[in-house]
Amino acid sequence: MTDLDNLKYTAEHEWVALDGDLATVGITDYAAEKLGDVVFVELPGVGSTVTANTVVGEIESTKSVGELYAPLTGEVVEVNDAVVDDPSLVNSDAFGDGWLVKLRVDASAAEGLLDRAAYVALTESA
Amino acid sequence: MTEPRTTPLSDRHAALGASFTDFGGWSMPVRYTSDLAEHHAVRTTAGLFDISHMAEFTVDGPDAGAFLDFALAGRLSTMPIGKAKYSLVLAESGGIVDDVIVYHLADDSFLVIANAGNRDAVAEAFTARVERFGASGDALRVEDASDSFALLAVQGPQARAIVDATDGISALERSLDDVPYYAAVRGEFAGAALLIARTGYTGEDGYELLVPVTSAPALWDALIAAGEPLGLVPAGLAARDTLRLEAGMPLYGHELSLDIVPAQAGLGRVVAREKDDFVGKAALDAAGEVADAPVLVGLVAEGRRAGRAGYAILSGDDTVGEITSGALSPTLGHPIAMAFVSPAVSAPGTELTIDVRGTRIPATVTALPFYRRTK
Numbered sequence: 001m002t003d004l005d006n007l008k009y010t011a012e013h014e015w016v017a018l019d020g021d022l023a024t025v026g027i028t029d030y031a032a033e034k035l036g037d038v039v040f041v042e043l044p045g046v047g048s049t050v051t052a053n054t055v056v057g058e059i060e061s062t063k064s065v066g067e068l069y070a071p072l073t074g075e076v077v078e079v080n081d082a083v084v085d086d087p088s089l090v091n092s093d094a095f096g097d098g099w100l101v102k103l104r105v106d107a108s109a110a111e112g113l114l115d116r117a118a119y120v121a122l123t124e125s126a
Numbered sequence: 127m128t129e130p131r132t133t134p135l136s137d138r139h140a141a142l143g144a145s146f147t148d149f150g151g152w153s154m155p156v157r158y159t160s161d162l163a164e165h166h167a168v169r170t171t172a173g174l175f176d177i178s179h180m181a182e183f184t185v186d187g188p189d190a191g192a193f194l195d196f197a198l199a200g201r202l203s204t205m206p207i208g209k210a211k212y213s214l215v216l217a218e219s220g221g222i223v224d225d226v227i228v229y230h231l232a233d234d235s236f237l238v239i240a241n242a243g244n245r246d247a248v249a250e251a252f253t254a255r256v257e258r259f260g261a262s263g264d265a266l267r268v269e270d271a272s273d274s275f276a277l278l279a280v281q282g283p284q285a286r287a288i289v290d291a292t293d294g295i296s297a298l299e300r301s302l303d304d305v306p307y308y309a310a311v312r313g314e315f316a317g318a319a320l321l322i323a324r325t326g327y328t329g330e331d332g333y334e335l336l337v338p339v340t341s342a343p344a345l346w347d348a349l350i351a352a353g354e355p356l357g358l359v360p361a362g363l364a365a366r367d368t369l370r371l372e373a374g375m376p377l378y379g380h381e382l383s384l385d386i387v388p389a390q391a392g393l394g395r396v397v398a399r400e401k402d403d404f405v406g407k408a409a410l411d412a413a414g415e416v417a418d419a420p421v422l423v424g425l426v427a428e429g430r431r432a433g434r435a436g437y438a439i440l441s442g443d444d445t446v447g448e449i450t451s452g453a454l455s456p457t458l459g460h461p462i463a464m465a466f467v468s469p470a471v472s473a474p475g476t477e478l479t480i481d482v483r484g485t486r487i488p489a490t491v492t493a494l495p496f497y498r499r500t501k
Contacts, residue, residue, distance in 0.1 A: 036364055039162075040431055062456065
């Protein structure tokens with residue numbers, strides 16, 4: 001079970017798990033719940049460079065389209081092919097098997113992201 | 127902004143963990159657990175929908191049928207008792223104020239069920255049309271009874287078995303065996319007045335049950351109790367929307383509006399043009415055949431990326447239309463959409479493209495509906 005307190009978050013509802021300079025990125029259960037059943041994800045290509053706070057992918061549910069923002073600047077080193085094949089993983093395990101991309105980043109930039117308490121406060125005020 | 131209204135079942139929905147959305151001025155359950163699971167349940171077993179937001183108008187008196195012939199697009203006066211009919215409230219312009227279902231309940235007694243978001247518009251239209259129609263108060267009474275009624279829909283292959291098994295339903299005027307599609311029967315639920323109508327908005331067989339607001343929680347509980355062993359699940363508006371889209375059924379504000387005349391939306395058959403007089407007739411007669419007005423079509427595409435309401439439709443590099451509703455069809459597994467397009471590109475089989483946020487997705491014009499139940 002992922003310890004949600006160890007993750008960083010964005011106001012766009014991404015989560016980030018940092019392991020050295022490797023950042024695993026997904027969307028939060030809150031965002032997945034708001035979207036409804038996810039039926040399609042489009043992710044950036046491996047080897048591409050993404051810039052923090054820009055749209056790098058899409059997450060579609062039956063009802064709507066959500067945008068995936070890069071939480072940090074970096075290089076895409078892996079994408080979750082399992083979630084491309086079975087997008088419902090975003091709903092069933094948002095913080096685990098539903099991860100989307102892994103980025104090589106400058107870990108110090110993660111200081112600017114939200115901690116769990118700040119993110120929860122954000123969702124509760126929405 | 128006023129707070130959205132809640133139905134008499136909002137406690138039930140909250141207890142089931144529903145997510146809510148504002149729809150037509152109401153806070154409604156959008157999904158309970160999974161909109162896909164709820165969608166599939168309706169196609170394979172059954173779903174239970176709270177549609178108490180819908181508006182109800184009673185039309186009574188010796189002139190009720192003649193009034194409806196004047197106020198609505200169709201011919202309702204000759205409809206046999208116990209039958210139902212899809213109809214339209216037209217504006218003088220011929221545009222659509224709302225789409226409704228009219229039930230002939232008894233001699234001189236009709237019920238009109240309208241969309242929640244159009245309740246005020248329909249009420250205003252009826253008030254003005256009662257005045258123009260000029261009947262005396264004894265001959266015609268039209269009332270907005272929306273606040274008195276709750277409406278539950280049981281939809282899916284198991285709907286009949288569920289209604290049969292539901293405790294408290296009694297005193298039906300006739301057996302459900304004698305209630306075909308687009309018919310209704312009166313009875314009682316736990317001593318309160320009940321109307322069971324074989325109508326719906328999902329493309330499946332099913333029933334809509336109308337009861338006084340105070341009876342709604344007990345009816346919900348009774349339907350759930352009877353239905354759970356048969357696979358009944360509560361279903362929200364998200365599933366309702368994908369179900370009706372697959373069935374090619376229009377949604378007001380998407381496929382229908384004041385700017386659309388019935389023939390554009392494929393609803394020419396709903397208008398009884400031969401009637402002497404009805405609101406909208408003069409404009410529709412004067413317009414004749416509007417040859418180049420956009421018409422409603424179905425579009426199917428491959429892959430999983432769906433066109434959505436508002437996305438442009440192109441033929442080559444020319445914009446030829448716009449999507450009004452679109453989704454990845456849960457039943458069919460590919461994207462489907464309804465769109466208004468130029469008549470020149472409206473023939474089934476025509477190859478077009480959808481601009482999905484900058485990417486062109488090939489799509490083919492197809493006849494509606496996308497899904498038709500086999501039985």
